[in-house]
Amino acid sequence: MREAKNCINCENQCDPENLGTTSLRITPESGPHEDESRLLLRREVVLTPQSNTDGQRPMKLGLDGKVALVTGGSKGIGLGIVRCLIAEGARVANVNRSEAEGRALESEYAAQGLECFFIQGDLADVSACRNAVEQTLQRFGRIDILINNAGVNDGVGLDAGVDAFVDSLRRNLIHVYAMAHYSLEALKKSRGVIINIGSKVCETGQGGTSGYAASKGGINGLTREWAVELAPHGIRVNAVLPAETWTPLYEKCLAAMPDPAGAKAEMERLIPFERRFTTIEELANMAVFLASPCSSHTTGQIIFVDGGYTHLDRKCTAQSDIASFGAAAK
Numbered sequence: 219m220r221e222a223k224n225c226i227n228c229e230n231q232c233d234p235e236n237l238g239t240t241s242l243r244i245t246p247e248s249g250p251h252e253d254e255s256r257l258l259l260r261r262e263v264v265l266t267p268q269s270n271t272d273g274q275r276p277m278k279l280g281l282d283g284k285v286a287l288v289t290g291g292s293k294g295i296g297l298g299i300v301r302c303l304i305a306e307g308a309r310v311a312n313v314n315r316s317e318a319e320g321r322a323l324e325s326e327y328a329a330q331g332l333e334c335f336f337i338q339g340d341l342a343d344v345s346a347c348r349n350a351v352e353q354t355l356q357r358f359g360r361i362d363i364l365i366n367n368a369g370v371n372d373g374v375g376l377d378a379g380v381d382a383f384v385d386s387l388r389r390n391l392i393h394v395y396a397m398a399h400y401s402l403e404a405l406k407k408s409r410g411v412i413i414n415i416g417s418k419v420c421e422t423g424q425g426g427t428s429g430y431a432a433s434k435g436g437i438n439g440l441t442r443e444w445a446v447e448l449a450p451h452g453i454r455v456n457a458v459l460p461a462e463t464w465t466p467l468y469e470k471c472l473a474a475m476p477d478p479a480g481a482k483a484e485m486e487r488l489i490p491f492e493r494r495f496t497t498i499e500e501l502a503n504m505a506v507f508l509a510s511p512c513s514s515h516t517t518g519q520i521i522f523v524d525g526g527y528t529h530l531d532r533k534c535t536a537q538s539d540i541a542s543f544g545a546a547a548k
Contacts, residue, residue, distance in 0.1 A: 277503070279510035282307035285358040286509070287350065289341055289397060290368030291334075292319035294465045295415060298502035299365055300334060306506060308363070309333040311354040315340050341368050341393035342385075351400040361404040363509045366394045366437070367415040374429035386429020391436045398444065409452035411509045414441050415501075416520070418461040418528045434459075438520055445518030454517040456508045461524030462488075464495035490534050491525035 286303045290296040291312035300310050304327060312334055314320040320336035327334040337353050339346030354361055374386040398405075398412055405412070419427065420434035441457040448455060462468075462485055472478045486493045504523045507513055522528050 276305045276307075277507065277510075277512075279306050279507060279512050281506070281510055284308045284362040285311070285354065285360050286363035286365060287311045287313070287354045287361050287397070287401065288365045288367060289313045289350075289393070291365075292316060292323055294467060295460065295463065295498055295501050296365075296367040297323070298498035299367060299415075299505050302499070302502040302506045303363075303509075304332055304334060306510070309335075309358060311335045311337055311350070311357065313337045313339050313341065313346075313350040313368070341397070342388045344392065344396045347393050347396035348400045351397070351404070355404060360408055361401050362408045362410045363413070364397060364401045364405065364410065365413045365415070365505060365509065366397055368393065369415070369417075369430070369433065371417070371419070371424075371427055371430045373427050375426040376428055378428075383429050383432075387433055387436075390430055390433030394437055394440065398440075405448075405453050406451045412444060412448075412453065412455040413505050413509050414455070414457040415505065416441075416457045416459040418459055418522065418524060421459075421528055441520060442518050449517065454508075454513075456513075456516060456518070457520045458501060458505045458508065459520060459522045459524070459528075460496060460501050461522065461527040462495050463501055463524075464497060468495075487537070488535050489525045489527050490530045493535075494525070496523055496525055 281303065284307075286308045288296060288300055288303070288310055291300040291310065292314040296312075296314075300312055300323070303310050310333065312320060312323065314336065315338070317338050320338060324334050324336040335354070335357050337350045339350055341347055341350075351361070369390040372386050372389060374382045378386075394414060401410075401412075404410070414437045416437045417430070417434040419431050420438055423431060438457060438459075441455055444453075445455040472481050475481045486495065489495065501523050504521060508516060508519075508521070526534075
């Protein structure tokens, strides 16, 4: 039996038997005193993790047995987060409106002996938020991680009226507060983590979607506010913000355009890093990393996983000579 090694960052005991291909690299390292001629040898175990049945590569983040409550976890980014959590050994409660999607996912993992407990509920109704927390605690007895993912870019603009705007806040913001409120005592007991999924729309604007933009801006504000309020209780709070992420919904929207392939290529040209969409897995990996002990001193952060789309100079994606204009031009 091979000796388990401590991961460099998270100090979890990782068994190379479970992590796939290993290689041993030995490098010289200077001794503690300059006058020593002896060299110390440092061993580095280089691990190539195996994929699980979903194709998700486990990162071994120390989440074995942890309980995660995820909203909107049956499709899109939420589904990616659920799959990543389960690959890391967590037990998941998934709150979703669609009974069919939620039950199918629950059955898929039950067949593997894994837990993805489905709770049906429309989170625009605050009572569904309380019910989701209560059912999670009844099933698992604890909550270690709350991931507020549910939301929809519903296109409620200035012309929609006040009632429609308030309804949009209920679909996108109020339940974020409600889920945290009802989970609070459980999170205090576990010294847990809250991860909020936001959007670049709160930074860039989009036009015609006031309710969604206000909600996502509110999520950023709550992330910082809760990080301050909950730090004395050992609860960390962070946000992950996508920009152009390739999801089934995005693909469906592009498919309705006159030239879907051309529209996709045009969008990709606007993304500085590798000229491609962010994948669901890349968003999920960041969210789950921030929820893990490997990110134990990170709180109050708003992390953009977007290939530089939101913040990098627009000139870098230009198709003309303007891309090389400026002080950094060679």
